[in-house]
Amino acid sequence: MTSMPVEGENPQTVAPRAGSARRALVGRLSWGLADQAASSISNFAVGIYVARSLGVTAFGVFSLAWVTYGVVLNVSRGLSTDPLVVRFSGVPEASWRGAVSRSTGTALGVGTSIGALSLVVGLALGGRLGTAFACLGVMLPGLLLQDAWRFAFFAAGNGRKAFVNDVVWCLALVPAMVAAAHVDTVSAFVLAWGASAAVAAAYGCLQSGIRPRTTEARGWLREQRDLGYRYLVENVSLSGASQLRAYGLGAIVGVGAVGAVRGAELLMGPFLAVLMGLSLVTVPEAARVLRQSPHRLRTFCLLLGGGQAVAALLWGGSLLLLPNRLGDLVLGSVWHSSSHLIVPITFSVAGAGLGTGAAAGLRALGAARRSLRSQLFASVCYVSGGLGGAALAGTVGSAWGVAAATVSGSAVWWLQLRSALRERRHDSVPEVRTS
Numbered sequence: 001m002t003s004m005p006v007e008g009e010n011p012q013t014v015a016p017r018a019g020s021a022r023r024a025l026v027g028r029l030s031w032g033l034a035d036q037a038a039s040s041i042s043n044f045a046v047g048i049y050v051a052r053s054l055g056v057t058a059f060g061v062f063s064l065a066w067v068t069y070g071v072v073l074n075v076s077r078g079l080s081t082d083p084l085v086v087r088f089s090g091v092p093e094a095s096w097r098g099a100v101s102r103s104t105g106t107a108l109g110v111g112t113s114i115g116a117l118s119l120v121v122g123l124a125l126g127g128r129l130g131t132a133f134a135c136l137g138v139m140l141p142g143l144l145l146q147d148a149w150r151f152a153f154f155a156a157g158n159g160r161k162a163f164v165n166d167v168v169w170c171l172a173l174v175p176a177m178v179a180a181a182h183v184d185t186v187s188a189f190v191l192a193w194g195a196s197a198a199v200a201a202a203y204g205c206l207q208s209g210i211r212p213r214t215t216e217a218r219g220w221l222r223e224q225r226d227l228g229y230r231y232l233v234e235n236v237s238l239s240g241a242s243q244l245r246a247y248g249l250g251a252i253v254g255v256g257a258v259g260a261v262r263g264a265e266l267l268m269g270p271f272l273a274v275l276m277g278l279s280l281v282t283v284p285e286a287a288r289v290l291r292q293s294p295h296r297l298r299t300f301c302l303l304l305g306g307g308q309a310v311a312a313l314l315w316g317g318s319l320l321l322l323p324n325r326l327g328d329l330v331l332g333s334v335w336h337s338s339s340h341l342i343v344p345i346t347f348s349v350a351g352a353g354l355g356t357g358a359a360a361g362l363r364a365l366g367a368a369r370r371s372l373r374s375q376l377f378a379s380v381c382y383v384s385g386g387l388g389g390a391a392l393a394g395t396v397g398s399a400w401g402v403a404a405a406t407v408s409g410s411a412v413w414w415l416q417l418r419s420a421l422r423e424r425r426h427d428s429v430p431e432v433r434t435s
Helices: 011-054 056-085 093-125 127-155 157-185 186-208 214-223 225-252 257-266 267-277 282-292 294-319 324-365 368-428
Strands: none
Touching: 011 056, 011 186, 056 093, 056 127, 056 186, 056 214, 056 225, 056 257, 056 282, 056 324, 093 127, 093 214, 093 225, 157 186, 157 257, 186 267, 186 294, 214 225, 225 257, 257 267, 257 324, 257 368, 282 294, 282 324, 294 324, 294 368, 324 368
16 A cells, blocks of 8 residues: 655655655665674674684683673763764754764763773782773773764764774774784783774764763763663663673683683674664664654564574574584684584574664663663573573583573563553544543
């Protein structure tokens, strides 16, 4: 059934307009996929290079620093860029520029303050782990600012600039990693990874012509507190659960187990990287769908989540056919431990992919209370499954416990999205009065 043109509109212009809208959507999604491909390549290359250079135990130390960065990154996103994407996607340029200046200033302030704390804690701990955390603290401002520029560009519908920024990071990584390999320590690789991100962060300022204003961070937090603090708790519960599972797994089984899990995740790298940064593309697009065709939001989310789940299962199935010789070439000594975790981690990624479709819908609806409720449930399941499985059956048990938790959490995300859509339809129906 085709839609009828409104009164006064030339019917011949309806189809071209629809075609233009579809082309614009495809263009934005294409740049989103290209940007995620660049991000996936850089994350995958760093992980593989460090794993081959350091071995499973030292790679476990690097992985703990990486997981900690993930927690801080989600703090920054919850306070700065998540509200930006929800409220300033597709707005006039003047409004966008003002919001981006305050949002990126908030991200830079988060990186500076938490970075200083990480530096102090790292120096107090000492040893290889403490040095890695101290180096991470120094690099956090640049890492968080680079991530903030990506969100800002996608909010403006300009994914090309986000892609270019990630390419700059990839190019800066090459000499940085080569230099770190000559030193051959965990801290050297952390510094190389962070320094290359700082190069891309500085380039983001040139791309946008916007200077982050840390002095306006307090005002931004006050204006966005209804969304920001809920998204903060939601994001931290997600990454905090991952960190608790990593620390707990290291305590129960050993640091080598953390390296084995990270190695298996690297094999699923293309999809994990997409899941980590999906809100760059999906939340702005879901918000556009909601404004233009609200009845299509459920279908958009279902196609998004279902497509990711199927793709993850296909990729995981192909990894099972990977010869041991090729696995040794990719991961080195980490391969033997990681290869036993491919099946459960594949189910984990598929479950998470299915859930992100519903999560994008809840974010677009601004249903922060429901998304927070869903994420808290999923995080509790994640930690319980990961640590309970580790206590019962070691590293493999932990991986299966996380897989079960992720699928359960995905079901809750979809139940909450269904309830939110029902509420919206109910609120949009005008009350019928009888005389």
